[in-house]
Amino acid sequence: xxxxxxxxxxxxxxxxxxxxxxxxxxxxxxxxxxxxxxxxxxxxxxxxxxxxxxxxxxxxxxxxxxxxxxxxxxxxxxxxxxxxxxxxxxxxxxxxxxxxxxxxxxxxxxxxxxxxxxxxxxxxxxxxxxxxxxxxxxxxxxxxxxxxxxxxxxxxxxxxxxxxxxxxxxxxxxxxxxxxxxxxxxxxxxxxxxxxxxxxxxxxxxxxxxxxxxxxxxxxxxxxxxxxxxxxxxxxxxxxxxxxxxxxxxxxxxxxxxxxxxxxxxxxxxxxxxxxxxx
Amino acid sequence: xxxxxxxxxxxxxxxxxxxxxxxxxxxxxxxxxxxxxxxxxxxxxxxxxxxxxxxxxxxxxxxxxxxxxxxxxxxxxxxxxxxxxxxxxxxxxxxxxxxxxxxxxxxxxxxxxxxxxxxxxxxxxxxxxxxxxxxxxxxxxxxxxxxxxxxxxxxxxxxxxxxxxxxxxxxxxxxxxxxxxxxxxxxxxxxxxxxxxxxxxxxxxxxxxxxxxxxxxxxxxxxxxxxxxxxxxxxxxxxxxxxxxxxxxxxxxxxxxxxxxxxxxxxxxxxxxxxxxxxxxxxxxxxxxxxxxxxxxxxxxxxxxxxxxxxxxxxxxxxxxxxxxxxxxxxxxxxxxxxxxxxxx
Amino acid sequence: xxxxxxxxxxxxxxxxxxxxxxxxxxxxxxxxxxxxxxxxxxxxxxxxxxxxxxxxxxxxxxxxxxxxxxxxxxxxxxxxxxxxxxxxxxxxxxxxxxxxxxxxxxxxxxxxxxxxxxxxxxxxxxxxxxxxxxxxxxxxxxxxxxxxxxxxxxxxxxxxxxxxxxxxxxxxxxxxxxxxxxxxxxxxxxxxxxxxxxxxxxxxxxxxxxxxxxxxxxxxxxxxxxxxxxxxxxxxxxxxxxxxxxxxxxxxxxxxxxxxxxxxxxxxxxxxxxxxxxxxxxxxxxxxxxxx
Numbered sequence: 065x066x067x068x069x070x071x072x073x074x075x076x077x078x079x080x081x082x083x084x085x086x087x088x089x090x091x092x093x094x095x096x097x098x099x100x101x102x103x104x105x106x107x108x109x110x111x112x113x114x115x116x117x118x119x120x121x122x123x124x125x126x127x128x129x130x131x132x133x134x135x136x137x138x139x140x141x142x143x144x145x146x147x148x149x150x151x152x153x154x155x156x157x158x159x160x161x162x163x164x165x166x167x168x169x170x171x172x173x174x175x176x177x178x179x180x181x182x183x184x185x186x187x188x189x190x191x192x193x194x195x196x197x198x199x200x201x202x203x204x205x206x207x208x209x210x211x212x213x214x215x216x217x218x219x220x221x222x223x224x225x226x227x228x229x230x231x232x233x234x235x236x237x238x239x240x241x242x243x244x245x246x247x248x249x250x251x252x253x254x255x256x257x258x259x260x261x262x263x264x265x266x267x268x269x270x271x272x273x274x275x276x277x278x279x280x281x282x283x284x285x286x287x288x289x290x291x292x293x294x295x296x297x298x299x300x301x302x303x304x305x306x307x308x309x310x311x312x313x314x315x316x317x318x319x320x321x322x323x324x325x326x327x328x329x330x331x332x333x334x335x336x337x338x339x340x341x342x343x
Numbered sequence: 344x345x346x347x348x349x350x351x352x353x354x355x356x357x358x359x360x361x362x363x364x365x366x367x368x369x370x371x372x373x374x375x376x377x378x379x380x381x382x383x384x385x386x387x388x389x390x391x392x393x394x395x396x397x398x399x400x401x402x403x404x405x406x407x408x409x410x411x412x413x414x415x416x417x418x419x420x421x422x423x424x425x426x427x428x429x430x431x432x433x434x435x436x437x438x439x440x441x442x443x444x445x446x447x448x449x450x451x452x453x454x455x456x457x458x459x460x461x462x463x464x465x466x467x468x469x470x471x472x473x474x475x476x477x478x479x480x481x482x483x484x485x486x487x488x489x490x491x492x493x494x495x496x497x498x499x500x501x502x503x504x505x506x507x508x509x510x511x512x513x514x515x516x517x518x519x520x521x522x523x524x525x526x527x528x529x530x531x532x533x534x535x536x537x538x539x540x541x542x543x544x545x546x547x548x549x550x551x552x553x554x555x556x557x558x559x560x561x562x563x564x565x566x567x568x569x570x571x572x573x574x575x576x577x578x579x580x581x582x583x584x585x586x587x588x589x590x591x592x593x594x595x596x597x598x599x600x601x602x603x604x605x606x607x608x609x610x611x612x613x614x615x616x617x618x619x620x621x622x623x624x625x626x627x628x629x630x631x632x633x634x635x636x637x638x639x640x641x642x643x644x645x646x647x648x649x650x651x652x653x654x655x656x657x658x659x660x661x662x663x664x665x666x667x668x669x670x671x672x673x674x675x676x677x678x679x680x681x682x683x684x685x686x687x688x
Numbered sequence: 689x690x691x692x693x694x695x696x697x698x699x700x701x702x703x704x705x706x707x708x709x710x711x712x713x714x715x716x717x718x719x720x721x722x723x724x725x726x727x728x729x730x731x732x733x734x735x736x737x738x739x740x741x742x743x744x745x746x747x748x749x750x751x752x753x754x755x756x757x758x759x760x761x762x763x764x765x766x767x768x769x770x771x772x773x774x775x776x777x778x779x780x781x782x783x784x785x786x787x788x789x790x791x792x793x794x795x796x797x798x799x800x801x802x803x804x805x806x807x808x809x810x811x812x813x814x815x816x817x818x819x820x821x822x823x824x825x826x827x828x829x830x831x832x833x834x835x836x837x838x839x840x841x842x843x844x845x846x847x848x849x850x851x852x853x854x855x856x857x858x859x860x861x862x863x864x865x866x867x868x869x870x871x872x873x874x875x876x877x878x879x880x881x882x883x884x885x886x887x888x889x890x891x892x893x894x895x896x897x898x899x900x901x902x903x904x905x906x907x908x909x910x911x912x913x914x915x916x917x918x919x920x921x922x923x924x925x926x927x928x929x930x931x932x933x934x935x936x937x938x939x940x941x942x943x944x945x946x947x948x949x950x951x952x953x954x955x956x957x958x959x960x961x962x963x964x965x966x967x968x969x970x971x972x973x974x975x976x977x978x979x980x
Contacts, residue, residue, distance in 0.1 A: 121554045147556030159551035163543050163611060171537070172544055176556030178537045182565055185539065188532035196536060240556065414783050416790065461961045465968035468725055468786060472915045473964070475727075476957045479912065483950060599794050602787065646802060649905075653798030659791030663784055664776045 072135060074099040074276050075120070075151075075244050080129035082112075082119055082300075089115040090126070090300045097244065097293070102270060102277040104287040106311075107297035108321060113280040114156055116297065117248055120278075121153055122146045134243070148176035150243030154233040154250060156280070160221040166232050167217045170203050173239030207235050210272075211265060227258045234265065238273070245269065247279040251286060259283060263290060288312065296320070376524075380516045388512035390624065395516075395523040396580050397620040401604040402530050402613065403573025408602070409610030410539065411566040412546030413467040417458065417474030418601040420481040421451040421571045423593035425578030427485060430497040430588045440502035440509075444522075444579035451575025452568045454481070459567040464560060470567070478595045485590035496589030499582060509583065519580050526573060531613045542566050543611075596652060603658045609671025618670040626658075627651055696825040697945045698938060703827060703835035705937020707896055710838040711910070712917040712929035713845060714889040720862040720924050721882035724774060724785050728793035729890060730911015736762040736891025737811070737898035737907060738800055744812045751814040758895060759888045766887025770880050793908060801905045808904040815899055834896040841892055842930065845885075849926075854881055862924070912953070913940065916960045922973020931971060935959075 073096035082090040089112045097103045105113050118124045120131055122143030130139045138146055152173070160169050178199070184192040208214050211231050216224060221232060230250065237245055250266070251259040263286055269275050281287050287294060288308040296304040296311055298320040304311050311317055312335065380388055404418050425447030432443040454477070462473035485491045501510035502518070509515050533539040541562045544552040553559050582588050600623055608619020630651055634643045662669060715729045726732075739761045743754035773792060777785045820832040849855035861868040861878045869875050897910060917936045921928025936956060943955030969975045 123550070123554055142558070143553045144556045144558040147554065153554065155551060159548055161544050161547040161552075163547050164540065168540055168543075172540045173555060175537050175541060180536050180538065182533075182538055182569065185533045185536040186529040188535060192532070192536045236555070408783075412781070412783055414786055414790075461964040464964065467783065469919065469964060469968070471727070471786065471790075472912075472919065473960065475912055475915070476953075476960060479909075479953050480957055483954065487950070596794070599790065602790060606787065645805075649798045649801030649806070651798070652801065653795050656791040656794030656796075656798060660773050660788050660795065663780075663788050663791070664773060667780065667784065 071099060073097055074134055075278065076132040077120065078130040078132065080119055080126045080131070082115055082124055082126050088300055090119065093297070093300070093302050095295045095302060095305055097276060097278055099276050100270065100274060101292040102266065102279070102290050103293045103295065104291040105278065105280045105295045105297060106282070106287055111297040112300040113297055114248060117153065117246055117280060120246065121151065144176060147240060150241060151246070152237040152240035152242030152244070153246035154237045154248055156248040156252070158229050158233055160229055160232060162222045164221065165218050166213065166221055167203070169221055169232055170207060170235045170239050171199055173236040174199055174241070177241055203239060207238050210268070211235050227254055230254070238269065242275050244276045244278060247277065249280055249282065251281065251283050259286060266290060376520060380513055385512060388516055390628070392512050392515050392519050392584055394621055394624045395519045396577050396584065397604065397624050398617050399523045399526045399580065400574050400577035401601055401608070401620040402527050402616040403570040403577065404601045405605045405610060405616040406530055406533070406542070406573070407566050407570035409605050409615065410534070410546060411542040411563065413563060413566065414471040415474045415570070416471055416595065416598045416602065417477045418574050419593040419595065419597035420474070420478040421454055421574035422578030422581060423481055423485060424451040424454045425575030426582035426588045426592065427491050427497070428575070429579040429582040430499050431490060433499050434497060440504065440583060444576055447579030448572040448575035451578065452572040455567050455571025456564060459564050463563040463567065475595070478598060482590055494590060496587060496592070499586045501586065502583045515584055519584065522576065522580065526576065527613060527617065596655070599655050603655045606662050607658050607669055609669030612671040614674065615669050615671035618674070622670065626654060630654065692824055697941050699822060699825050699827050700831055701938035701941025702934050703831045704941060705934035706835035706838040707893055708914060708917050708937050709930045709933025710842055711890060711893040711914045712921065712933050713842060713926065714886040714893065715914060715918050716924060716926055716929045717886045717889070718882050721858050722774065722879050723782065725789065727786065727789040728796060729914055730908035731793045731796040732762060732766070732887055732890040733894035733897060733910060734800060734903070734907040735765060735796055736894030737903045738804055739891070740895045740898065741809060741811055741903055755895060759891045762891035763884045763888040766883040767880055770883035774883070775876065775879065797905055797908060806905045808902050810902050811898045830900045834900055837896060838893070841889065845889065846926065858882055913956055916956050919960060920963050920970055922970030924974060925970065925972035928970050928972035
């Protein structure tokens, strides 16, 4: 776990407020993500974590506030253009395209970085052929190998078990040539072994690809072990942020998760929970 | 029994026709296509040309509806735009027929953009309703403009190729079939690239597609424009084939015909477009045969049109309820059976 | 500017709009309860009109019996459609069901042509013939009384929706299927109910439309205007169906009178384009917030 670098943040949320009619999903949410770091966004269910991701992705337009990517204001930028900049993500409830194979799903991730237009495509000469060949080689050697999914590359995604689907989601996000990789609950529903595999992949991605990771996660062990920085949301607001140790000790955080009660006792329980998770 | 095919390189894996067996079938198919016109009677040549035109149009609709998931009931209207463009250019400008057909495709594509731009911004279903409206509007225009000859329509002289008039089914075959083959291959190529993948993504899960980098409106318009272009070219071929274009030539029922074709054939597969078009072209012929055989003589033929209407509807509903992946899926099951024989699974 | 004429045309348009509203209500009922877009709504109208014709003209039954027969018959058709074509496609992507209704429309048109031929026919007269005068304005009696019936029926349906158990169940299922199930509502039965009710309303609308303009196998084109009405009003909005119906009726009447009959459909289409550009979810439709 490396310390966040002192250079300019690669992603910033500034005073984001998101409202659906009368319901405020996010209120004045602000935090920075340092390049090359792993940042976790945690919070109880309904805290607004996925809404935050959707706002950063460009799917929701915030009523107030800004999103900055490498210093540039992307708040008004449409979602496809953010993908082209290097903002990749995976989804909470797997959003693979069931009509395509694993390989095609992964290749789709590269869409924003390819140049083939409809004329190139219809005749499949020149640019289309070159781009596809290069894409295939890149995906095979860098992604499929890396995530160990070569045995299922031609499988239809609908037939895959949950754990493998999640891995294919990750592969597709990697194909987006990300500078920032947003993972929405990457280990949800996974057993111990799958979780460890995924944690290993995330660390490898950061080390070998230089990717910054921003993740929403509920698995406290993973969060505490992997993250350099943790942001805690509750009811759409940031109630704490800092290193995992700082956040773990924060009474507001404990109260949010476990309700009111003896803070000391809850603290012990939280640490105990984290310890079990890390074992 | 074929257990699997071993690809030695990524390029080989990506080829359209990969295994030796597939290449062999392709060669046989091509040979048949070339030999057919010399062996067939006039009636079968006529049918073959009609099938080819329908395959071209159905492939276009398949790109839009089968692969991109946008239902359109305007295929006939766009074919009409292509046909009238060809007819007007041929009779008033005398321009070469390939140019006319290309122009037909472009005009139809522009028509598609006009319909698509307002209706594709929201849910795909609005496109369907807009295309129904477009059918009525184009019919109105065809029947009321001087340019299109009003209700009598336009008669065309035969197309000219290298000085030879294309006035028999035999001669037209050699133009229509290659054009169709090019169009089908083009569509197949599309789905080896990012364009085709984007279309499928839009069909399966459009809201995620945008976050993954696919500009939705642009690609929906692209799909619709492309399928309208295909319809326009098919309409142009149609005009040179039948040599008469009237406002009644492209009714809404024809759009339903093409929708049935891709549903019956198998939406979202190139082979499905071919199967469906062949099947649906044969259906009216078969019905004619059946009606001829029934007692009642000439009075029965008045039922031909409504029976056809009912049959198209039944095919759509029947296949969607019982065999939603169409004949292409049936074919796939047959092939798998033979690949795995003598094993069961 | 002939204001009296304008007033007359507007009145006719609004009255005609009442019919659109009734048919649109039938559409919205099914969409709200089952999320199905029924392209064949115009054809179901047609079936109602033809059944009435058969009972009243061919069998010479008294008018009230013919109406009942048509309503029950069409309702039965609705139940059959739901059971055989709609329910098997539960869980399939929405465009599949949509295409099924396209096929259905084709089947209905063909069947009508086979049984009754494509010729246009007139329904037996049963609406009063005395001209209706509102102030100085003349309103064709059939349109006036037709609109009256439509309004009464709409009111009845709205009351049922509000107070009858079945109506409440429909609203509950429309809003959240899973929750409705857990409340003990038999959701599949509610689906059938929605289709039957929609078909019956469509039948009444069909009888009125037929009474005004005669019946033919191309009556389904009325459905196109109804589709525009529900898009303008909002696919799942009852209020939208009413307001949209009156609006489209007005616009079509004005276009028809001042530009010519052939321009009615063109005017409707232009309204469609305008609404899609400006307010695609319709005046009162709910813009569902999609979750990623």
